[in-house]
Structure formats: structure tokens, C-alpha cells
Amino acid sequence: MPPGQIFIFSAPSGGGKSTIIGELRKRVAGLGYAVSHTSRPPRKEEREGVHYYFVDRVTFERMIGQGAFVEWAPVYDALYGTSFMTLEEQTAKGLDVVMDVDVKGARSIRRRFPESVSIYIVPPSIATLAERLRSRGTDSESAVERRLRAAAGEIHHSLEYDYIIVNHLLEDAVKEAEAIILAARCRTARREMSVRRAFPESFAPVSELVKDTGPGTEG
Structure with a gap:
């Protein structure tokens, strides 16, 4: 079994990547998820080991010093x-791992895992993003404005990614993300060993495949 592939998802806050990833995990078999660590306290709907591993800042900084983080x-x-x-x-078990990281984290992962696939989720517009952030009801207006400024300064980095998905309609965005994952699984590098095992005779040396039938007869 080949090792699993890493799929990097990034988006501005409120871009919908968490929702898209959640749908992918329901629909795509053999898909793992890299649960991140964070030093912030959990929100009321978040569970330990499902959404994040929640640690205090001192513990997080100690893990940084120990080189525990890929990003x-x-x-x-x-x-x-x-x-x-x-x-x-997860990758050692052959699971493809979905990662939810920011632009800086995505760069670190691509450097360490150049075979990873990167996908950036963009909203249709800043106005749509503002509406989505406010509808969540989890941030103050000042926090929403801060997130919008960050998004405006970040979205041009989407051009660094392998794929861009415009999250206008959620279902369409999920289907596009699913198509990227399924296509990546069909790459020759991922399927080569399976083909070699299934058809060993096709990869035998030419001398073993061509039998000497004797001199031909010209007529």
C-alpha cells in the first residue's frame, strides 16, 4: 500500500474550508484529517481531538522547542x-490526509512534503465574505473588520496553490474538491505499484517476453 497523500486546504476566515472539509470526510473513503493543536480555548461546539487538540500556550511553546510541529x-x-x-x-496507513492551514503553514508543508496537493478556497467576493462572517455570530464587529482586512491582504496568495475553488455554492465547491482528490489518487505515481503487482508479465524483461520461433520462411 502506498503512503497516503497530503491535501492542503487554505482560505480566508469565513471562506468555508471547514465546512467543505467536513463534507469531504463524509463522502470520500480513505480520507483522514490532520487535527491541529491550538492554544486558544475551545468554542462551545468544539470537541477535543475532533476539531483541535487544545493546549495552553506554555505547552504549545514547549512543543515548538521540541520540533513537534511540521508547521x-x-x-x-x-x-x-x-x-x-x-x-x-495516518499517511503510514495509506490514508490521504486533509489539512486546514493558513498560507504560511501551507508553504511549510509544501517545502517538507513537495508531493502534497494544495487547494485554496476563495469566496465570490469580499461582500459575500463579510456577510458570512457576520452571520456566524461568533465575532465582534471589530473582529469581523480585522478578518476582512486580513482576507483582502491574503487572497492574492491563492495563486501559489495548485488549485483554486470559488465557494459560491457549497455543493459545487465540495464536488470540485472531491474531484481533485479522486484525480490525485489516479496519478501514475500512486497507481504504479498496483499495476505492477496486477500485471507482472507486462514488466518482465523483453528477453523473457519474446520467444525464439526460429528462422522465418520467405516465400
């Missing part, structure tokens, strides 16, 4: 990071 970054007033252990436990 980490400060985001607003908290720290977020993905541990090597979280990734390697």
Missing part, C-alpha cells in the same frame, strides 16, 4: 500548529 503560526491571539505525529500516523 505552526500565530493567528490573531492564539497559536496553531500541526504535529508530525498527527500526519505520519
Whole structure:
């Protein structure tokens, strides 16, 4: 079994990547998820080990010093990071791992795992993003404005990614993300060993495939 592939998803806050990833995990078999660590407290709907691993800032900083993270970054007033252990436990089992990271984290992962596939989710417009952020009801107006400014300064980095999905309609965005994952699984590098095992005779040396039938007869 080949090791699993890493799929990096990034988006501005409110872009919909968490919802898209949640749908992918329901629909796509063999898909794991890299649960990140964070130093912020959990929101009321979040569960330990499902949405994040919640640790205090001192513990997080100690893990940084130990080299535990493949990527980490400060985001607003908290720290977020993905541990090597979280990734390697799943890819070693052949699971494809979906990661929810920011632009800086995506760069770190691409450097360490150049075979990873990166996908950026963009909203149709800043106005749509503002509406979605306010409808969540989890942030103050000043926080919403801060997130919108960050989004405006970040979205041009989407051009660094392998794929861009415009999240206008959620169902269409999920289907596009699913298509990217399924196509990546069909790459020759992922399927080569399966083909070799299924058709060993096709990969035997030419001398073993061509039998000497003797001299031909010209007539």
C-alpha cells in the first residue's frame, strides 16, 4: 500500500474550508484529517481531538522547542500548529490526509512534503465574505473588520496553490474538491505499484517476453 497523500486546504476566515472539509470526510473513503493543536480555548461546539487538540500556550511553546510541529503560526491571539505525529500516523496507513492551514503553514508543508496537493478556497467576493462572517455570530464587529482586512491582504496568495475553488455554492465547491482528490489518487505515481503487482508479465524483461520461433520462411 502506498503512503497516503497530503491535501492542503487554505482560505480566508469565513471562506468555508471547514465546512467543505467536513463534507469531504463524509463522502470520500480513505480520507483522514490532520487535527491541529491550538492554544486558544475551545468554542462551545468544539470537541477535543475532533476539531483541535487544545493546549495552553506554555505547552504549545514547549512543543515548538521540541520540533513537534511540521508547521505552526500565530493567528490573531492564539497559536496553531500541526504535529508530525498527527500526519505520519495516518499517511503510514495509506490514508490521504486533509489539512486546514493558513498560507504560511501551507508553504511549510509544501517545502517538507513537495508531493502534497494544495487547494485554496476563495469566496465570490469580499461582500459575500463579510456577510458570512457576520452571520456566524461568533465575532465582534471589530473582529469581523480585522478578518476582512486580513482576507483582502491574503487572497492574492491563492495563486501559489495548485488549485483554486470559488465557494459560491457549497455543493459545487465540495464536488470540485472531491474531484481533485479522486484525480490525485489516479496519478501514475500512486497507481504504479498496483499495476505492477496486477500485471507482472507486462514488466518482465523483453528477453523473457519474446520467444525464439526460429528462422522465418520467405516465400
